[in-house]
Amino acid sequence: MDQIATTTAPGHPVPVQSVPHAMTGVEQGGRLQVATGIRNMQQLIQLRWIAVVGQVVTILVVHYGLGIHLPLHQMLVVLACLAAFNAVSRLRWRAHHVVTNAELFAVLLVDVGMLTTQLYFSGGAANPFVFLFLLQVVLGAMLLDIRTTWALFGVTVACFVGLALFAEPLALPLDARDGLGSPFILGLFICFALVAALTVVFVARINRNLRRRDARLADLRQRAAEEEHIVRMGLLASGAAHELGTPLATLSVILGDWQHMAPFDSNPELQGEVSEMQAQVQRCKSIVSGILLSAGEARGESSERTSVIEFLDEVVDDWRLSRQPRGFTYDNHFGHDLPIVSDSAIQQMIHNVLDNALEASPHWLMFEVARHADELVLSCTDAGPGFEPRMLAQFGKPYQSSKGRAGGGLGLFLVVNVARTLGGKVEARNKPEGGAIVTITLPLASIVLESEEEVDDLE
DSSP states (O other): OEEEEEOOOOOOOOOGGGOOOOOOHHHHHHHHHHHHHHHHHHHHHHHHHHHHHHHHHHHIIIISSSOOOOHHHHHHHHHHHHHHHHHHHHHTTSSOOOOOOHHHHHHHHHHHHHHHHHHHHHGGGGGGGGGGGHHHHHHHHHHSHHHHHHHHHHHHHHHHHHHEEEOOOOOOOOGGGGGGHHHHHHHHHHHHHHHHHHHHHHHHHHHHHHHHHHHHHHHHHHHHHHHHHHHHHHHHHHHHHHHHHHHHHHHHHHHHHHHHHHHTTTTTHHHHHHHHHHHHHHHHHHHHHHHHHHHTTTHHHHEEEHHHHHHHHHHHHHHHHHHHOSSSEEEOOOOOOOOOOOOHHHHOOOOHHHHHHHHHOOTTTEEEEEETTEEEEEEEEEOOOOOOOHHHTTTTOOOOOOSOOOOTTHHHHHHHHHHHTTTOOOEEEEOSSEEEEEEEEEEEGGGGSSSHHHHHHHH
């Protein structure tokens, strides 16, 4: 099976023409904490339903099966209150809601209070199910901060002491020689098995939620570091472009003067060389302008309305004219054209992909444009050696390059981050017959002008 590397960007895409705003790591981290809190609260709700069913079965078996008299009316009323509380909790936390430490502490206190009430009516501290308090403490240690965990511990200890002092014990024979035939020993066994099983199941689930949150937070931190790296690169490029603007303008003026001087005016060969130098200076100035444009300067002056097909054709023609590739195939199968805003970031993203493919496969490469549902799909195929496995594993990370030169590997890094900003994804894979394919998928909603107001704003 081909090895595939994919870099995706979750989140709703934002229109390019309104300057995309990527969600910050703090915002995403906050949402992640909210989602984890809701999942943990749902685990407690599920555990509470199990407790309701388990208590109903236990009460009926003890009262009618073992012949031990219990105050059924009072205990069933407590169970009804617990079920009603759980139903309200399920409705409250079904929608998105921030689950705070105080709320988790409060619901665990409700559970402790309900358990204490049931134990009060069924033997107090002499009830073998008193060790269910331990399950509440374990859950508190998993979900709460350290101070409220100790507070919950103190509450459970106080409840145990209160049951020992004020509750009436049940008339249970404590003869351990009967083994599991003794109701007390049987109760201890059931309580131990129940606490152990619930601890394994629910602590494992809560741990999985927390590990998923930690892994996602680590990914967000990595992404924030990459975005900070891009900002630094953009500032450096913008500063260099500003510094280069003045000497390039001076060179252009000097070359213009040379064209009218006698030694050059009378010599066609020198005249041609000066013209070529001027053309190269103009190209350098154009590159500098593109850098400034990508850094966000002069965007309002340079953005203009175009269409998907026209924009991509111009981008590819510009690249073909400047690189002069030997074997290059371009197929545009987008279909029905749509209005967009020309954007230099997308242009540079395409140029970077084509440049990498040309360097790997100087004799042949192909660039295809297609539309799949509401997505723009750009595919670049080459006949080179393909990506090394380590590069596919680290695809889109900075300085991951097989070219062996300092600073290499930034082209695909920038491609991935431009696609991520637009809500898209970049996928790279090796072909079985040799060569590689890099596929860029962008949601059309992030680049297409959908309303007449947006079109009028550009005109």
